[in-house]
Amino acid sequence: MKKIMILGAGIYQVPLIKTARKLGIYSIVVSIPGNYPGFELADKVYYENTTDYDKILEIAKEEQIDGVVTAGTDVAVITIGKVCDELNLCGLSFESAQIAANKLLMKSKYEEHGVRTAKFREIPLSADDVSYRVSDLSFPLIFKSVDSSGSRGIVRVDSEADFDAAIQNVKENTRSDYYIVEEFIEGEEFGAQAFVYRGEVTFILPHGDYVFKGDTGVPIGHFAPYELDASVIADAREQLTAAIHAMGLDNCAINADFILKDGKTYVLEIGGRSGATCLAELVSIYYDFDYYEKILQCALGENTVFECDSHAVPNASMLLMSSRDGTIREQTDKNPDNPNIYDVQFDHKPGDSVYKFHVGPHRIGHVITKGDTLKQAVDTLHEALKNIEIKVE
Ligand SMILES: Nc1ncnc2c1ncn2[C@@H]1O[C@H](COP(=O)(O)OP(=O)(O)O)[C@@H](O)[C@H]1O
Ligand SMILES: [Mg+2]
Incomplete structure (x- = not known):
């Protein structure tokens, strides 16, 4: 019987867990504790934080899993990359997962490879010359935390008067010491x-x-x-x-x-x-x-x-x-x-x-x-x- 590790036990992982069962695949579900519907559908459960990739890797090795996957969330994608790389499993790489989880790395790759994306600048959180640094971008702008999701730390800015409030919002929603400012695309x-x-x-x-x-x-x-x-x-x-x-x-x-x-x-x-x-x-x-x-x-x-x-x-x-x-x-x-x-x-x-x-x-x-x-x-x-x-x- 093949063993799949599924990261997350929420509403968006439930169909994965059910499908594994239907296909006769042994499911190991990992999630922080909570009232999550996936636990009771799993063959085995680990109550761990899915972003703790060293811990998850340790479990994956012990369990000798055949694959690791999630659906519907970015939370544990870096962990999937780490486990796939270390155990030589089929899935995205640690490096590509890190790029996907950081808006600056992602946008830099787009720029490098000629992918059409909003024009942007990297700004240190400590910078006090933001106006100068964004002077060749056109308003409206959008200030973005690089490592958040669900629109947290993302603020549209229509004039310089709004810069301080936007930077404050970014600060409250990031673990990085830089952010990006990009042109807002009306579309x-x-x-x-x-x-x-x-x-x-x-x-x-x-x-x-x-x-x-x-x-x-x-x-x-x-x-x-x-x-x-x-x-x-x-x-x-x-x-x-x-x-x-x-x-x-x-x-x-x-x-x-x-x-x-x-x-x-x-x-x-x-x-x-x-x-x-x-x-x-x-x-x-x-x-x-x-x-x-x-x-x-x-x-x-x-x-x-x-x-x-x-x-x-x-x-x-x-x-x-x-x-x-x-x-x-x-x-x-x-x-x-x-x-x-x-x-x-x-x-x-x-x-x-x-x-x-x-x-x-x-x-x-x-x-x-x-x-x-x-x-x-x-x-x-x-x-x-x-x-x-x-x-x-
Ligand atoms: N350059 C942009 N121009 C216009 N709207 C944007 C731009 N960037 C982000 N947005 C708006 O902000 C939302 C969240 O931005 P996104 O970069 O997708 O971050 P998140 O990871 O929080 O979803 C987008 O769905 C879109 O509505
Ligand atoms: Mg988005």
């Missing part, structure tokens, strides 16, 4: 899921994003196909392929964020793992294969075949959210049987407390639909959402 955000395997990009699937406007945009759903001109899609593919190779990513899923401006794709950032918020499911439906299966096969070093040519099933998804803090009293799915409703998931049981939606982890479930056309998938999504009743008091 439309979209993304792509992709996979790089044995040096080749096996598929690229651009998708549209539904965004919740809180303090910053939070993705709450996705849809595919993303209907853009063929030339725009071709350009996005070219930029993404170049970015993957620039970062040295290989043998991993790819989660890419882009901004489209004047028909040109700018690469915002790329992660070496599959996306959250129903994005792995988006890939599975679109190509009619089980994406989690492919991710596991690749991580175990098995020959992995992506059949992407003959299918293109339109689909759409949306998170379920609460409009208030409170306790779930009742949750009912009143949808009639409909083959186009792919999945309705409640993350909690009645009695669990939940938060008013603000950031991704506040999700309380999701709905995923498909259709013969994108319109049908999206219409079905909106219909299906109306038939779900969740009472929070």
Whole structure:
């Protein structure tokens, strides 16, 4: 029996753990303790911090694992790189994982390899001549912590008067002694899921994003196909392929964020793992294969075949959210049987407390639909959402 180590026990790792079980793979789940749904599905559990790569490596050696993987989060990607390098497993390298986890390293690679990305400058946190250092960038600007995620330490700045507040925000959200300032690109955000395997990009699937406007945009759903001109899609593919190779990513899923401006794709950032918020499911439906299966096969070093040519099933998804803090009293799915409703998931049981939606982890479930056309998938999504009743008091 092969042994897979899965880093994380949260909602986005659960499908990986379930798929491992389905395939007869022994799953070792590692996560900090907490009320995480993945623990009870695992064959074996270690309560450790997944960013502590020396500790995780020690466990991986002891357990003689055949692969290590995660889904839907960047938290443990550096650890995956470390373990793969040390144990010669199939997955991204430590070096490429470090590049993916640092916005300065990532953007520098893009610049070096001619990948289209916002113009940027590296600034020491202690610098008192910021205006001079950014003088050849055009406003609006965006100040960024290099090592955070979820839009923490990321501030749009429209004039010099806002520099100090932005730098303060960066300081509160970084462990580094430098940050970056880049030009703000006014455009439309979209993304792509992709996979790089044995040096080749096996598929690229651009998708549209539904965004919740809180303090910053939070993705709450996705849809595919993303209907853009063929030339725009071709350009996005070219930029993404170049970015993957620039970062040295290989043998991993790819989660890419882009901004489209004047028909040109700018690469915002790329992660070496599959996306959250129903994005792995988006890939599975679109190509009619089980994406989690492919991710596991690749991580175990098995020959992995992506059949992407003959299918293109339109689909759409949306998170379920609460409009208030409170306790779930009742949750009912009143949808009639409909083959186009792919999945309705409640993350909690009645009695669990939940938060008013603000950031991704506040999700309380999701709905995923498909259709013969994108319109049908999206219409079905909106219909299906109306038939779900969740009472929070
Ligand atoms: N150069 C830019 N131009 C316009 N918007 C940007 C730019 N960089 C970041 N953003 C916005 O900030 C969000 C977070 O930035 P990102 O670099 O992806 O950091 P994080 O790792 O926190 O997701 C993006 O999704 C986008 O909305
Ligand atoms: Mg991002």
